Amino acid sequence: RVPGLIANIALAINMIILFGAMAMFGSVLTLPGIAGIILTLGMAIDANVLIYERLREEMEAGKSLKAALDASYDKAFSAIFDSNLTTLITALILFWQATGPVKGFAVALTIGIIASMFTALLVTRNLFSWAIHLGLLKKITMSNLIKTTNYDFLGKRRTTVVLSILIMVASIAVFAMRGERNFGVDFKGGDRLVLEATQKQPALNDVRSAINSINVGDAVVQIERSAAKEFYTIRTPKDTSGRVEQHLKATFPDAGFKVEQAETVGSVVGSELARSSVIALLLGMAGIFLYVAVRFEFAFAAGVVVALLHDVIITIGIFALLGRELSLVIVGAILTIAGYSVNDTIVVFDRIREGIAGGRKGSVIQIMNKSINETMSRTILTGGVTLLTTAALYLFGGPVLADFALTILLGVLIGTYSSVF
Missing domain, CATH: 1.20.1640.10 (Multidrug efflux transporter AcrB transmembrane domain)
Structure with a gap:
C-alpha cells in the first residue's frame, strides 16, 4: 500500500507542476494539449511501474529493503532517462516547427516530461527514504499479478x-x-457542424436530402456515435454551416437539434497546418x-x-x-x-x-x-x-x-x- 500511495502522491505533484507551469507560461489548454497531458500521465505511471518491477526483482533476489530500493532506482534510471529523452526530443522539435494547437501538444508534453522525470526519480525516492527513516516502512510485500513468461517471441x-x-x-x-x-476541415478548409437530435432522430438520407436541397455545394454528412448518443457530423464549404443549421431546424422541428460543435477553417491555413x-x-x-x-x-x-x-x-x-x-x-x-x-x-x-x-x-x-x-x-x-x-x-x-x-x-x-x- 505504501508504494502505491507514494506513486499517487508523485503523480499528484506531477500534475500540480504541469498545470502550474502551463499557467505561468500562459498556455491555453487545447485537445492536442490534453493529448500531451495524457501521454505525460502514461509516461509517469510507466516510470513508477519500471521502478517497482525492478524493486520486486531485487526483493526476490533476497536483498534488504534499502539495498533493493537503491538497486531498483539505479537499474531503472537508464530506461526512464532514455525513453523520456527521446520523447522530449520530439516535443522540442514540434515546439520549434509546428503551428497552432499542435504547438500546445508540444508545450504540455515538454513540461510534463520534465515534471514526470523529477517526480519519478527524485520525489518518490526521497519519500521512500523518509518512510524508511521514520520507521513507517519496514518491509514491502508486492503481489506478482503477471507471472514471468518464457515465450519464444522471436521464434514467430x-x-x-x-x-x-x-x-x-x-x-x-x-x-x-x-x-x-x-482529411477533415482542419486540412481542407470549410465548415464543420456537429448536431445532436435531442428528440426524434431523422434518417441520415433525409438529412442529406435536406442539405442538398439548399445548394450549399459539396456536403458530407455522417453519423458518429459516442456512448449511447448519435451525432450528425456535417462538412460543407466555408461560411455555409449557418444556413445548414437553420434549414435543418426548420425542416425537422421534431428533432430538437442542438449544436455540439461548429468550426470554420480557411484552405490556406489548413494546408499550412x-x-x-x-x-x-x-x-x-x-x-x-x-x-x-x-x-x-x-x-x-x-x-x-x-x-x-x-x-x-x-x-x-x-x-x-x-x-x-x-x-x-x-x-x-x-x-x-x-x-x-x-x-x-x-x-x-x-x-x-x-x-x-x-x-x-x-x-x-x-x-x-x-x-x-x-x-x-x-x-x-x-x-x-x-x-x-x-x-x-x-x-x-x-x-x-x-x-x-x-x-x-x-x-x-x-x-x-x-x-x-
Whole structure:
C-alpha cells in the first residue's frame, strides 16, 4: 500500500507542476494539449511501474529493503532517462516547427516530461527514504499479478513480419483509395457542424436530402456515435454551416437539434497546418533515430523508427477504414501514439542492452527473448492502465473526444504488439 500511495502522491505533484507551469507560461489548454497531458500521465505511471518491477526483482533476489530500493532506482534510471529523452526530443522539435494547437501538444508534453522525470526519480525516492527513516516502512510485500513468461517471441518473427507488412500495405492502400476524404476541415478548409437530435432522430438520407436541397455545394454528412448518443457530423464549404443549421431546424422541428460543435477553417491555413505537422513529425523521427543510434547502436535506432512507422501507418489505415477524418485533434493523437511507441520500445531495448553488456549467457536471440519476457509484466500493466483511461474517454467524452480516444486505443494496442514482436 505504501508504494502505491507514494506513486499517487508523485503523480499528484506531477500534475500540480504541469498545470502550474502551463499557467505561468500562459498556455491555453487545447485537445492536442490534453493529448500531451495524457501521454505525460502514461509516461509517469510507466516510470513508477519500471521502478517497482525492478524493486520486486531485487526483493526476490533476497536483498534488504534499502539495498533493493537503491538497486531498483539505479537499474531503472537508464530506461526512464532514455525513453523520456527521446520523447522530449520530439516535443522540442514540434515546439520549434509546428503551428497552432499542435504547438500546445508540444508545450504540455515538454513540461510534463520534465515534471514526470523529477517526480519519478527524485520525489518518490526521497519519500521512500523518509518512510524508511521514520520507521513507517519496514518491509514491502508486492503481489506478482503477471507471472514471468518464457515465450519464444522471436521464434514467430517471420510470421509477424509478414503479417505486419501485409497490414501496412493494406493500410496505405485504404488511405490512398479514400483520397481527400481522409482529411477533415482542419486540412481542407470549410465548415464543420456537429448536431445532436435531442428528440426524434431523422434518417441520415433525409438529412442529406435536406442539405442538398439548399445548394450549399459539396456536403458530407455522417453519423458518429459516442456512448449511447448519435451525432450528425456535417462538412460543407466555408461560411455555409449557418444556413445548414437553420434549414435543418426548420425542416425537422421534431428533432430538437442542438449544436455540439461548429468550426470554420480557411484552405490556406489548413494546408499550412498539414505541412508543418508532417515536417515536425519527420524531424522528430530523425531526432529519435540519431539519439538512439548514439545511445544504443544503429540497429536499435533502425528498430525504433521501423516500429514507429509501423504503429502510425497501421493506426491511420484502420482509422481510414472506419471512415474517420484526420484533423488536428487526430494529429495530436498520432503524436501521442508515436511517443508511447518509442517509450515502449526503448524500455525493451534497454533491458536487451543490459543483458548483452552484463555478459548474459546465450545467443543474441535468446537474450532478446529473455528481455522481452522480463518486461512483459510492465508492458501489460502500462498498456492496461492507458487503455482503461482512453476507453473512458471514448465512451464518455462526447463526439469531440471520440475520434481522439479511438486513435489512442488503436495506437496503444498496435504499439504494444510492435514493442514485443
